[in-house]
Amino acid sequence: MPAVITHDEFGRQVYDSLYMMIGESRDEFQAFLLGNQGPDVLFFAALHPLMMRVSQLGSRMHREQPIEALAAFREAVDAIPTVPDAVARCGAASGGATSDRIASSGTATSDASSTPSAPGAPDASTHDIARAYVQGLLCHYLLDSTLHPFIYAQQWALCDAGVEGLDRNSAHEVHAAIESELDELVLSMKRGQTIGDFDPSRKTLVANDHVLNVISALYERVAHQVFEEMLPPGAYRVSAKAYRLALRALWSPTGVKRALLGRIEEVARRYSYARAMSHRNHRIERSIFDNHDHEPWFDEDAAAQRTESFWDLYDRALAEAFIDVPEFAATSDTNAFLCRVTGGRNYNGQIAEPIIVHVE
Numbered sequence: 068m069p070a071v072i073t074h075d076e077f078g079r080q081v082y083d084s085l086y087m088m089i090g091e092s093r094d095e096f097q098a099f100l101l102g103n104q105g106p107d108v109l110f111f112a113a114l115h116p117l118m119m120r121v122s123q124l125g126s127r128m129h130r131e132q133p134i135e136a137l138a139a140f141r142e143a144v145d146a147i148p149t150v151p152d153a154v155a156r157c158g159a160a161s162g163g164a165t166s167d168r169i170a171s172s173g174t175a176t177s178d179a180s181s182t183p184s185a186p187g188a189p190d191a192s193t194h195d196i197a198r199a200y201v202q203g204l205l206c207h208y209l210l211d212s213t214l215h216p217f218i219y220a221q222q223w224a225l226c227d228a229g230v231e232g233l234d235r236n237s238a239h240e241v242h243a244a245i246e247s248e249l250d251e252l253v254l255s256m257k258r259g260q261t262i263g264d265f266d267p268s269r270k271t272l273v274a275n276d277h278v279l280n281v282i283s284a285l286y287e288r289v290a291h292q293v294f295e296e297m298l299p300p301g302a303y304r305v306s307a308k309a310y311r312l313a314l315r316a317l318w319s320p321t322g323v324k325r326a327l328l329g330r331i332e333e334v335a336r337r338y339s340y341a342r343a344m345s346h347r348n349h350r351i352e353r354s355i356f357d358n359h360d361h362e363p364w365f366d367e368d369a370a371a372q373r374t375e376s377f378w379d380l381y382d383r384a385l386a387e388a389f390i391d392v393p394e395f396a397a398t399s400d401t402n403a404f405l406c407r408v409t410g411g412r413n414y415n416g417q418i419a420e421p422i423i424v425h426v427e
C-alpha cells in the first residue's frame with residue numbers, strides 16, 4: 068500500500084530519538100506509529116458496508132484546513148485526566164525503548180487484533196495513549212505536506228508525458244504507483260528488506276483493541292466538534308482492521324496475486340489501482356521517482372520550480388518532526404504553534420480549503 072511503509076519507517080526514526088518523550092510502553096509505541104499513518108486509515112472504511120461515509124472524513128481532513136482539527140486532537144488529549152487508569156504498567160520497554168526493541172519484545176507484534184488481556188493488558192493510561200497518537204499524527208502531517216508537492220509533480224509529469232493511453236484521468240493510479248515504489252525504496256534503504264520478508268499487514272498498523280478504541284474515541288470527538296459529523300462508534304477501529312485486510316489481500320511477494328488483481332480490475336478500469344498499490348518484491352537503491360539527480364520539477368501550488376530529491380524532503384520533514392513533536396506536546400499556545408508549522412497548508416501541501424460545515 069503506498070506510503071504505509073514510508074510513514075511507518077518515518078515514525079520509527081522519530082520514535083528512536085524521542086521515545087522518552089513519546090512514551091516507552093508498548094501501547095504508546097503502537098499508538099504513535101498508528102498516528103504516523105494519519106487519517107489515511109479512515110480511507111479503508113470504504114471497504115465496510117456500514118462505514119463508507121467515514122472514508123470521506125479522511126479525505127476532508129487531508130484537504131481542508133488542518134489547524135483546527137489538529138488543535139482539537141490536542142485539546143481532546145488535554146481533556147483526558149492524566150491520572151493512570153487501573154492499568155498494570157508491565158514495563159514493556161523499561162531500560163530504554165527503541166522501535167526495534169519493542170517490536171521484538173513479543174508483545175507489541177503479537178496478534179495485531181489481540182484483546183487487552185494479559186500479557187497484552189493495557190500498559191499505559193488512556194491519556195498517554197491518546198497523547199502518543201496525536202504526536203504521531205503530527206508526524207503524518209509533516210511528512211505528507213512536505214512530500215506531496217513533489218509526488219504531485221511526478222504524477223502530473225508522468226500523466227502529461229504523452230504516453231499513449233495515459234493522461235490525467237489516471238492520476239489516482241499513477242499517484243499510488245509512485246508512492247508504492249517509494250515505499251519499496253524506503254524498505255530497501257532503511258531496513259535492508261523487501262516485501263518478501265516484510266508483510267505490511269503484520270508489521271505495520273499493529274495495535275490492540277484497547278489502543279484502537281482510545282483512538283476511535285478521539286476521532287468521534289474531533290469529527291463532531293470540528294467537522295460536525297457523527298461517526299459510528301468504533302469507526303477508526305473498524306477502518307484500521309479493514310486496512311490490515313486490504314494490505315493482506317494486496318501482499319504479493321511472488322507477484323502472481325498482483326497480476327491477477329490487476330487483470331480483474333482492468334476489465335472495468337483502464338489501469339489497475341490495486342496493482343499500483345501492491346508492492347513489488349525487489350530491493351532498489353534508486354527509483355525513477357526519487358529525483359536523485361536533482362532535476363527541476365514544478366510545484367503547481369507554489370507556482371515555482373524546485374529541485375529537491377525525495378530524500379531531501381524526507382530528511383527535512385524528519386528534522387522538523389524532531390523539533391515540532393516535543394513542542395506540540397508542550398506548547399500552551401497550540402494555535403500559534405500550528406499556524407507556524409502548517410503555514411495554512413493541508414496534508415497535500417496546498418493552501419487549505421476552509422472547513423466546510425454542511426447544515427442539514
Ligand SMILES: [Zn+2]
Pocket residue numbers: 104105106107129207211414
Ligand atoms: Zn495522509
Ligand SMILES: [Zn+2]
Pocket residue numbers: 070215218242246
Ligand atoms: Zn499521497
